[in-house]
Amino acid sequence: MTPRSPSREEWQPVCKIADLEVERGVAALVHGQSVAIFRAADDAVYALGNHDPFAKASMIARGIVGVRQGVPFVASPAHKHAFDLRTGRCLEDAHVAVPAYAVKVIDGVVLVGHRKAAAA
Template sequence: MSGPVTGPVSPDLVGFEPVCELTAIAPETGVAALVHGVGVAVFRTHADEVFALGNVDPFSGASVLSRGIVGTRGEVPVVSSPMYKQAFDLRTGRCLDDVSAAVDSYDVAVVAGSVLVGPVRVPAPLDDLVDDLVDDLAREAG
């Protein structure tokens, strides 16, 4: 399945591209897709949540994140790079092991069993991310 969505489209889904059927992504795994000419990794969690991040590992430069290990760190859904094992928050793309690193995060929708990937999300300000990380660490410790 590729190309733009055809037929009547909700205004909220303009710019989204179909990637695959949800059933094509096993829980706790990812798949690679080309969306608007960019390599994207699409993940399905054990809880059936679907996320999309840029597929290039910023530490190695390799397009491998779709083959990473999907899980959680505390309550944060993550993918760990198969190269050097850094964990990336599936919700934001931020690296949990190095706050200076991140990958793009994309809007995702599941419509009638099809996974659609939309535009890149605008990153949250770094101060908000640091506050979130501190809160996550405090929950893990306490």
């Protein structure tokens, strides 16, 4: 069975890219899940699950965005664990990750799609 790509209905419009502050996160309800949306300095947009598995609270969107050895990340405001914005994997503990979601921008609108497969 081949994985199917998201249909038009599976891409949920969230906001305009112009509404996102650079290197700041916002939380949004996407497909029934709390998702943290980030706009990087290069205008790349990322979406991660908003629940911090270490703090056991929904706060990833309030984290600090940065780059470590070429890896864009967000550091949770509670315990400062860094999560790769591309994959959701914790940079300090490879056994821990938050969900990462497919994102695209069309005509200035940020759309969030399916949850990406877990990083290997």
